[in-house]
Amino acid sequence: MHLSFPAVAASVPEARRQVVQLAERIGASPATVADVALAVSEACTNVVLHAYREHEAPGVLHVDAHERDGMLEVVVADEGGGLRPREDSPGLGMGMALMAAVASGLQLDHDGAATRVHLSFELQPPVPAATPENGAEPPGGSPADRD
C-alpha cells in the first residue's frame, strides 16, 4: 500500500486509519493494531510539524505499508527538511519515545532529499509468560486487552 497526502494536520488521522485498516485485514492482534496506530500517528505528525517548516505550501506525506514474514512494515517519508526540533513545538522527543516504545523496530534515514521513518510490528507478538510480577495471562488464557 502506498499513500500520499498533503502534509497537513487533517492527514494524520486519515493516514493512521488506513494503515490500521491494513493491519486489521492482515490479522494483526488488537495490541499490535493499537501500537501501529500510535506509532504511525507520531511519524505522520512529525512530517506535518517538522518537515516543511520553511515551505510556503504544504509538502507531501508518504506512507508505505506492507506485510513481510509475519511483520507489518511501515515507512513514513517526507520530501523536506527532516526531523529537526523546533522551539515552538517540543514534541519531537515525546513522539520518538512513543514510536520506540511501541514498534518492534524503528529506523530513521535521510538522504538529502527525503527523511524516512521505518517502523516494523509483529502481527502476532508472543504472549508473555505469566509471572507473579507481570500478572500476564498464560498461553491459552484470555488475551490481554490493551484497549
Next chain:
Amino acid sequence: MAIEHDIESAHDGPFGLHAATTGATYRVTLRGEFDLAAVALVEEALERAYEGGVRVLDIDLAPLTFLDSSGLRVILGAADRAAVHGVELRLRRGGETVQRVFSITGLESSLPFVDEPCT
C-alpha cells in the same frame, strides 16, 4: 453557559468535545481520537478556563479512543496554565490505550488523574 463543538474528522473516526461551565467548574469532555487534527479545537475550548471565574477545570478523557503526543502536549499545556491561573485541574482517566501514552512518557504520576466521573 454551555458551549458545544463537534467536528467530524476524515473517514469514520470522529473527534468531538463538549465544554460547559457549571458554577465555578469548567468541564471539557473529549471523545474519539485526539491527535494533531483536534489540537486547535481543544486549545480553543480550554481558553475559557483561564478567563476568570473558573476554579476547577475538569477534563474528561474517558470517552477518548485514541491519544498521541499531540493530545498529550495539550494536556501538559493545560496543567501548566491551570497552575499559573490558580485553577485546580482534574483529569478523568482514559482507557488503557490513552493512559499508556502518559505511562510511556513517565507523566502519569505527575498529572492529577481521578477515577471518578467528573461532576
